Amino acid sequence: MSITINNIKNFLINIEKTCDYETLYNIKGWVRTVRSSSNTMSFCNINDGSTLNGLQVVIQESNYPDIDKFNKTVKTGCYIEINGRFKKSPAKGQMFELIMYDFSIIGDVDDTYPFSKSRMKLDTLRNYIHLRSRTNVFGSIFRIRSALTKAIHDFYHEKGFLHLDPNIITINECEGGAGVFQLTEKDITNEGTITYKDGKYNWETDHFNRAPYLTVSSQLHLEALACGMGNVYTMNKSFRSEHSNSTKHVSEFTHLEIEMVNNTFDELMDISVEMIKYSIHYIFKHCDPDVCNLDKFISKGLMSRLYEIINMDFKKIKYSDVIDMINSDIEDKKCKVSKLAYGDDLGSEHENYITTKIGCGVFVTHWPMKLKSFYMKQCDDGTCESFDLLMPYGIGELIGASQREENYDKLINIMNDKNINSDDMEFYLDLRRYGTCPHGGFGLGFDRLLMMVTGIQNIKDVIPFPVYYKNCKY
Amino acid sequence: MSITINNIKNFLINIEKTCDYETLYNIKGWVRTVRSSSNTMSFCNINDGSTLNGLQVVIQESNYPDIDKFNKTVKTGCYIEINGRFKKSPAKGQMFELIMYDFSIIGDVDDTYPFSKSRMKLDTLRNYIHLRSRTNVFGSIFRIRSALTKAIHDFYHEKGFLHLDPNIITINECEGGAGVFQLTEKDITNEGTITYKDGKYNWETDHFNRAPYLTVSSQLHLEALACGMGNVYTMNKSFRSEHSNSTKHVSEFTHLEIEMVNNTFDELMDISVEMIKYSIHYIFKHCDPDVCNLDKFISKGLMSRLYEIINMDFKKIKYSDVIDMINSDIEDKKCKVSKLAYGDDLGSEHENYITTKIGCGVFVTHWPMKLKSFYMKQCDDGTCESFDLLMPYGIGELIGASQREENYDKLINIMNDKNINSDDMEFYLDLRRYGTCPHGGFGLGFDRLLMMVTGIQNIKDVIPFPVYYKNCKY
Numbered sequence: 024m025s026i027t028i029n030n031i032k033n034f035l036i037n038i039e040k041t042c043d044y045e046t047l048y049n050i051k052g053w054v055r056t057v058r059s060s061s062n063t064m065s066f067c068n069i070n071d072g073s074t075l076n077g078l079q080v081v082i083q084e085s086n087y088p089d090i091d092k093f094n095k096t097v098k099t100g101c102y103i104e105i106n107g108r109f110k111k112s113p114a115k116g117q118m119f120e121l122i123m124y125d126f127s128i129i130g131d132v133d134d135t136y137p138f139s140k141s142r143m144k145l146d147t148l149r150n151y152i153h154l155r156s157r158t159n160v161f162g163s164i165f166r167i168r169s170a171l172t173k174a175i176h177d178f179y180h181e182k183g184f185l186h187l188d189p190n191i192i193t194i195n196e197c198e199g200g201a202g203v204f205q206l207t208e209k210d211i212t213n214e215g216t217i218t219y220k221d222g223k224y225n226w227e228t229d230h231f232n233r234a235p236y237l238t239v240s241s242q243l244h245l246e247a248l249a250c251g252m253g254n255v256y257t258m259n260k261s262f263r264s265e266h267s268n269s270t271k272h273v274s275e276f277t278h279l280e281i282e283m284v285n286n287t288f289d290e291l292m293d294i295s296v297e298m299i300k301y302s303i304h305y306i307f308k309h310c311d312p313d314v315c316n317l318d319k320f321i322s323k324g325l326m327s328r329l330y331e332i333i334n335m336d337f338k339k340i341k342y343s344d345v346i347d348m349i350n351s352d353i354e355d356k357k358c359k360v361s362k363l364a365y366g367d368d369l370g371s372e373h374e375n376y377i378t379t380k381i382g383c384g385v386f387v388t389h390w391p392m393k394l395k396s397f398y399m400k401q402c403d404d405g406t407c408e409s410f411d412l413l414m415p416y417g418i419g420e421l422i423g424a425s426q427r428e429e430n431y432d433k434l435i436n437i438m439n440d441k442n443i444n445s446d447d448m449e450f451y452l453d454l455r456r457y458g459t460c461p462h463g464g465f466g467l468g469f470d471r472l473l474m475m476v477t478g479i480q481n482i483k484d485v486i487p488f489p490v491y492y493k494n495c496k497y
Numbered sequence: 498m499s500i501t502i503n504n505i506k507n508f509l510i511n512i513e514k515t516c517d518y519e520t521l522y523n524i525k526g527w528v529r530t531v532r533s534s535s536n537t538m539s540f541c542n543i544n545d546g547s548t549l550n551g552l553q554v555v556i557q558e559s560n561y562p563d564i565d566k567f568n569k570t571v572k573t574g575c576y577i578e579i580n581g582r583f584k585k586s587p588a589k590g591q592m593f594e595l596i597m598y599d600f601s602i603i604g605d606v607d608d609t610y611p612f613s614k615s616r617m618k619l620d621t622l623r624n625y626i627h628l629r630s631r632t633n634v635f636g637s638i639f640r641i642r643s644a645l646t647k648a649i650h651d652f653y654h655e656k657g658f659l660h661l662d663p664n665i666i667t668i669n670e671c672e673g674g675a676g677v678f679q680l681t682e683k684d685i686t687n688e689g690t691i692t693y694k695d696g697k698y699n700w701e702t703d704h705f706n707r708a709p710y711l712t713v714s715s716q717l718h719l720e721a722l723a724c725g726m727g728n729v730y731t732m733n734k735s736f737r738s739e740h741s742n743s744t745k746h747v748s749e750f751t752h753l754e755i756e757m758v759n760n761t762f763d764e765l766m767d768i769s770v771e772m773i774k775y776s777i778h779y780i781f782k783h784c785d786p787d788v789c790n791l792d793k794f795i796s797k798g799l800m801s802r803l804y805e806i807i808n809m810d811f812k813k814i815k816y817s818d819v820i821d822m823i824n825s826d827i828e829d830k831k832c833k834v835s836k837l838a839y840g841d842d843l844g845s846e847h848e849n850y851i852t853t854k855i856g857c858g859v860f861v862t863h864w865p866m867k868l869k870s871f872y873m874k875q876c877d878d879g880t881c882e883s884f885d886l887l888m889p890y891g892i893g894e895l896i897g898a899s900q901r902e903e904n905y906d907k908l909i910n911i912m913n914d915k916n917i918n919s920d921d922m923e924f925y926l927d928l929r930r931y932g933t934c935p936h937g938g939f940g941l942g943f944d945r946l947l948m949m950v951t952g953i954q955n956i957k958d959v960i961p962f963p964v965y966y967k968n969c970k971y
Binding site for chain 1: 501527627631639659677687718930
C-alpha cells in the first residue's frame with residue numbers, strides 16, 4: 024500500500040540513528056502553502072491528511088535549477104508529486120524536511136479554488152463542506168472523530184458488550200410521533216402519485232404496507248436484544264425533524280445507546296464516567312497533536328479542561344435536592360436564575376449554575392416520573408431511577424439514562440397514564456411477559472461528546488456532512 | 498459490574514488448580530431447558546447470552562429439600578436467580594456444574610411463551626424477531642455479528658484508515674433515482690397534509706426545502722472526505738426500496754465502503770483479500786464455539802469452508818476472458834449455462850460456474866464501461882478499472898469496486914453519455930477541479946459477509962431487526 028506522510032515521518036524517526044538520508048522518496052499530497060523566500064529558494068507544505076503538520080518541502084536552485092517553473096505553476100490546493108531526499112530540518116517545529124529534486128502536478132487548481140493560505144473561519148468553511156477536510160482544523164476534528172469512535176468500540180468490547188445495530192426504518196414512533204420523518208417509496212413531488220381512499224393514504228400501495236419512520240432512538244429494540252444477549256450497544260444514526268437550528272441540534276446524529284442487564288442504577292453511572300475518561304485518555308494517546316492544534320487555534324484551554332475531566336470526581340444529586348439547592352441559593356441571593364417548583368424541568372441556566380457551582384460532572388438523579396418517559400423504572404415516591412449527566416464548561420447535558428420498568432403491570436399502567444399507543448408495543452411488553460429481568464441503559468449524542476473533546480462550539484462542525492433544518496445540500 | 502456466566506466460566510478455569518469450590522455464587526439467567534431425572538434430582542440449563550452453552554445447574558434433594566417446588570415453578574424462558582456452589586462436572590461437554598442451594602424466579606413466563614425445549618426452524622423463529630436472540634442459534638449469529646464488526650474496525654484502523662460516516666439523509670440519488678426512499682416531515686397518511694402548487698409539492702413547506710432521500714451509497718461523499726483526509730471507510734446503513742424478497746435482499750443493510758487515495762487498482766484487490774482473511778481469523782479467535790455450533794446444526798462444513806478461504810489464492814480474470822472461457826466451455830459441452838455476448842452482464846449461473854470451475858475467490862476485472870457506473874475510471878479500450886469479487890460455495894458477489902475517474906473532462910463526458918443529472922454533482926466535480934488525485938474504493942454488503950462467515954442462507958437471519966419488502970414490523 025502506498026505510504027502516507029505520517030508513515031514516512033514515523034519511519035524517519037526510527038532510522039534517525041542510522042542517518043540514511045540517501046534514499047530518493049516519492050511523496051504525494053495537497054499543497055497547503057507555498058512561498059518563495061528568494062530567487063534561489065522556495066518552501067512548500069504538502070499534506071495528505073494523515074498528519075497535522077504535513078511535510079515541509081525545500082526547493083533550492085542547487086538541486087532543482089528551474090525553480091521559476093515551480094514558483095509559477097505550484098499553487099495552494101494542487102495535488103502534487105515530489106521526488107526528493109530527507110534531511111534534518113534546521114527550522115523549529117519539524118524534525119525533517121524534504122529536499123526537492125523533481126516534481127509534477129497531478130491535480131491542478133484554477134483561481135476559483137476557495138481556500139487560500141490564510142486561516143478561514145469555521146462558519147465560512149461551512150460553505151465548502153465537501154472541501155473543508157483539506158484544512159488543518161477539520162483534519163484535526165475528523166481524525167479525533169475517527170479515534171473517538173474507535174475508543175467507544177474498544178471500550179465496550181473490552182467490557183464484553185455486544186455491538187448490535189437495530190433497524191433505522193421503524194414503525195415505532197417511540198415517544199409519540201412529534202419530530203419524526205416519514206418514509207415513502209413514491210416520489211410525492213408530483214400531485215397524484217400517491218392515492219387516497221376516503222381521505223387516507225392507502226399505505227398498502229407503498230413499500231411496507233404501512234407508514235414507516237426514521238428511528239429517533241434504538242432503545243426499545245436494544246432492550247429486546249439485551250433481554251437475550253446480555254449487555255449490548257449500538258452506534259446507529261438517529262433522526263429528529265425538530266425545527267431547531269441551534270448550535271447543538273442537527274436532523275441526523277450518531278447515537279450511542281447502551282443497554283445493560285442485571286445491573287444496578289449505580290453501575291450505569293459508573294460506566295458512564297469510565298467511558299468518558301477512557302475516551303479522553305484514548306484521544307490523548309492517539310491524537311495529541313490534533314488536540315494541541317485545537318487548543319491553540321480554536322478552543323483555548325481545551326487540553327487542561329480535558330485533564331480536569333480525567334481527574335474529576337463526578338457527583339450524584341437527587342433532582343429534589345437540586346431544586347432545593349437552587350431555590351435556597353436564589354433566596355440567599357447567591358444566583359440569579361429563575362425559581363423552580365418541584366416538577367419543573369431544568370433550563371440550561373440551571374444546568375450551568377449547578378455544574379459551575381459544584382465544579383464537576385453532576386448526575387441529577389430520581390426525576391419525577393411526570394417529566395420522564397414511560398419506560399423508566401418507577402420508585403415508590405413518584406420519581407424514577409433516571410439520571411441526566413450534566414457537564415461543566417458550558418457543555419451541558421451529555422447523557423440521559425434510566426433503569427427500565429421491568430414490571431408488566433406497572434408498565435401498562437404508566438403507558439395508559441401517558442397515552443402511549445400500545446398497538447405496536449406488544450414486542451416490548453413481551454419482554455416483561457416472558458422472563459423479565461432488571462435492566463437499564465443510556466443514550467449519548469456522540470457528536471456532543473466529540474464537541475466536548477474537540478472544544479468545537481457548533482455541532483455542524485464535528486459532523487462530516489451535517490444535515491439540519493432547512494439544510495441538506497449533499 | 499455484575500458478572501456474566503462467561504466471566505464465571507473463565508474465572509473457574511483459572512482457579513481450577515486451587516480448587517476453591519466453597520464460595521457461594523449468585524448467578525442469573527434465562528432457563529433454556531429444565532428436566533427432572535428422578536424424584537431427588539433435576540437439571541436445568543441457564544444462559545445469559547454471554548456464552549453458547551450456558552450453565553448446567555444440578556438440583557439435588559440433599560442440597561435443596563423442596564425439589565418439588567423447583568420442578569413445579571421453573572419453566573423454559575424464566576429469568577431465574579440461583580445460589581449455589583460449583584463442582585467439576587462428571588458429564589461430557591462441560592467442565593463445571595452449579596449445585597443449587599436456593600433459587601428464586603425473577604421473571605416468570607406463562608404458557609404462551611413461544612419457545613420450547615425443542616429446536617425450532619429459522620423461518621419459524623422469524624415470527625419472533627424480538628425474542629429469537631434467546632435461542633442458541635441466534636446467540637451464535639449475533640455474537641459473531643458483533644465480533645465481525647469489531648474485526649472490520651480493527652483492520653482498517655490498523656491500516657491507518659479513518660472511520661467517517663457521511664450523511665444518510667441526502668439529496669443525492671447517486672445513480673438515477675430508482676429504488677430510493679423519499680422523506681418528509683409531514684404525515685402523508687391524511688389527504689391534504691401536503692400542499693401542491695401547479696401539481697408540484699411545495700417542498701419549501703417541508704423540512705429541508707427540497708426532496709430528501711435515504712442514501713443508497715455513501716461513496717460519492719466518502720470520495721470527498723478521502724480527497725482531503727486520505728484513506729477512509731464507513732459502516733453506514735444504506736437503503737434500497739427494490740421490490741425484491743429474495744434471501745439476499747433487505748431494504749436496509751449495513752454497507753462497508755472504503756475509499757483509498759494514491760492507490761493502485763491491484764492494491765484494492767489485495768486489501769479486499771487481506772480484510773476477508775483477517776475477519777475469518779478474528780472470528781476463529783473470538784467465536785470458535787459459535788462457529789462450531791453453526792457448523793453442527795445449521796451449515797455443515799462451515800468450518801472447513803472458512804479454513805479454505807483463509808488459505809485460498811484469489812484469482813484475477815478480465816471480464817472479456819471470462820466471456821471467452823464460458824463460451825468456449827459451452828461449445829466444448831463442459832457446462833450448460835446460457836451463452837454470453839461481450840457486453841452482457843453475468844447471471845448468478847455464470848458466477849457460480851466460474852467460482853466452481855476455478856475453485857476459489859475470483860476478481861472479475863475490467864468490465865465494459867457500458868455495464869458500470871459513471872464514476873469508474875475509464876480505460877482506453879472501452880472498459881473500466883473495476884472488479885466484482887465472486888466467492889465460491891454459492892456465496893456469489895461479495896464486493897464491487899473500482900478506481901474512480903479523476904479526470905474532469907472524461908467524467909463530464911461520461912455523465913452526459915449516461916444522462917447523469919449534474920445539478921447536485923458540483924461538489925463531486927469540484928474534487929476533479931481542485932487538486933484531483935488517483936483514488937478508488939469498494940462497497941461490501943456487511944450482512945452478506947456475515948452470511949459467508951456464519952453459513953446462514955437467508956440475510957433476514959443475520960440482521961437483528963431485518964426490514965424488507967412488505968415487512969417492517971418493529
